[in-house]
Amino acid sequence: MLQNDDRLITESGLDARVARIVAPLLEALGFRLVRVRVTGQNGCTVQVMAEREDGTLAIEDCEAISHAVSPALDVDDPIGKAYHLEVSSPGIDRPLVRRMDFERWSGHEAKLETAVPIEGRRRFRGQIVGLENDAVGVRLHDLGHETVWLPLSEVSDARLVLTDQLVEQSLKAGKRAQALN
Template sequence: MSGKLTELEAMVVPIVEALGYRCWGIEYLSQGRHTLLRVYIDHDDGISVEACAEVSRQVSAVLDVEDPITGDYTLEVSSPGMDRPLFTLEQFADHVGEQAKIRLRVPYEGRRNFQGVIRGVEGDEIILQVDEHEYLLPIDSIDKSNIIPRF
């Protein structure tokens, strides 16, 4: 995890929790002059547009004072949704048996993209079954992962 992301999490998570929500995860994407900070919030009763606006106002106020992001940035606050991204080992463990798409930062066995069933967590690795093969994917090598919703 990058130092900037760790710094932002240390600022944002307490704000989200103080407002009564869970911070599901944070994405920090900086590409040239375009920076995006995406904050996913969750609650047992779901997330409304008003909840996102409330968290956005509070997080924005703190970021304006602390100024951890140089230059202009876009702040997005949303629920994780049905195709929720997975950030932590605990989140993967909570979704055992579900289909997921995982993209790695660097290729593993010649590929970066995997789609399969989450079978569990072992140490700091995710067990993903793709067809008849099980892969152990280190959480630190995962660039992006999402649940594939079932309808």
């Protein structure tokens, strides 16, 4: 059985090589890796998405991560050419990469894609209704609100959909965090 903090959805190829370098550095600083993407944007951009265990990431955190990650990537040189490093939080319409993400965001709308067809399709959009064993339940809008159970091991991509409910919850969380500071 997968642990709550294990990433279910991980990178491949060059993105995976960068993730292997970056993940232990983030962990040592008290952060978790959400995702790494290497894109052709601005010539070449390495995007590192991270968060604290509570899901937050401040601008100062991005700076600390950048200062730790940049020299390690320069030494290991997995990119092999000049690149721009971007460090960011997952944002409101965040990727869901851990079992605990699906638990935390239960009740919210998400888009999920599976590695293999399930019930004749690979793309699903609907409300996350929870986890059962190692499957996530999604109440589909396009099938009369039928719930399908997708094995977490087959989910290749998942992200929250920007909705009024999600924005409202994020604003409330931001106010709570600000009150604590």
